[in-house]
Amino acid sequence: MNYNCLIIVESIYNNNTMKLARAMAQTLGCLLISVDQALTMDLNSYQTIGLGSGIYFGRHHPKIFEIVEKFNFVEQNVFIFSSRGNPFLGKYHKPLKNALLDKNKKIMAEFSVCGYDETGPWVIIGGGHKGKPNEKDLRKAVRFIQKEMPQYCMPDYYLQIKNKQPIREGLTNFYCYNTNGTSVLLCGDRVTFNHNNCNGCGKCAKVCPLEIIHIEKNKALSKNELDCTLCRLCVINCNQRAINLHYSWLDSIKVAKRHSKRTSLYLKQCK
Template sequence: MKALIVCKSYHHGNTRKVAETIGEVLNAEIVKPGEKPSSSIRDYDLLGLGSGIYWARFHGDIFDSVENLPEVEGKKAFIFSTSGMRKVPIINGFGGGIKDKLLEKGFEIIGEFSCRGYDTFFLFKLVGGIQKGRPNEEDLRGAKKFAERMSERAETDSKNEREP
């Protein structure tokens, strides 16, 4: 199983830590948005897209990456993010926009992972930031379990496709 992860992480490298944990389990290649992966997208069995949450959304570069993806038929994808605050529908909704874009391109979304990340944005800076030390070991254990589920799911489905 060949996996590719595209990750944007610019605030404190929080999401990068999650990407590396997931990437290790999946033996995935990790690139930044705009970086050319070593193979064509069509050659990967699984695509992961992750970023910090900025203004309640994935980073614009991730949206651009999805925009540049080819149309596919049911290729598997997952998304992941880190954020200062919890997910709250609409106000701090996270994955919504990006999931819609992936579906439009023909991807099947098989999972979503999110955890908190150290946040010193704006007024939080005045108090030394929030969620210090996160993602922590427990968060990364969660990311590892998530990656194992993604791997199983992708492996099982590709096996079923091979065996009529």
């Protein structure tokens, strides 16, 4: 878990900004919280804070300004992001930037994309920017983080492992990766758990639609990762950023083939 960074988001309309925030938090391996949660926390220990929301009447959500109001004058880096209905960003970020500068914050970067909007004139055509932010926008958000703050990005240690074992039915491979004198225990190939980060909270096991994850000795493990449909619910719900999925396009096709005869989410009901 990256305790240097924190992302605070207020996404009230279509979850558009939330999608960007999730991609960013995943890349940084940091906590993603709402303003209400942030208001109860001590934010001084974070070196870098991301602040994002939709644009409503030409500026960020008022709650984002509320949290800035709570900021102390300690030197901190802040990056700001948004989604908006207007094709052009214009001066939408300016009020937030000014509020941050008043609090002695360094604005390190800013990011904005269009998001689905069905307000005002957009109603005439049944909504604008349909499907946005889309996969391409989310990749842009990831690249933004990688470019602007590479020092904070969460490395995927699994990619560094040289001798990977084949995935076997019902069995899990374990790997030990040494980095800067620390050994990181990784478990699983398709669904890889970083056991140094996993705190055994069990959220991943609860949300997995196929119930392939279980908790053993306070750590998450997958029972049969070949059954994983790559839905990403475990990844999205892991606050510790302890889970990564690894697959090729061929693997994704194999997933569809594997479940082609399945007729229910529950195995018992499949004939």
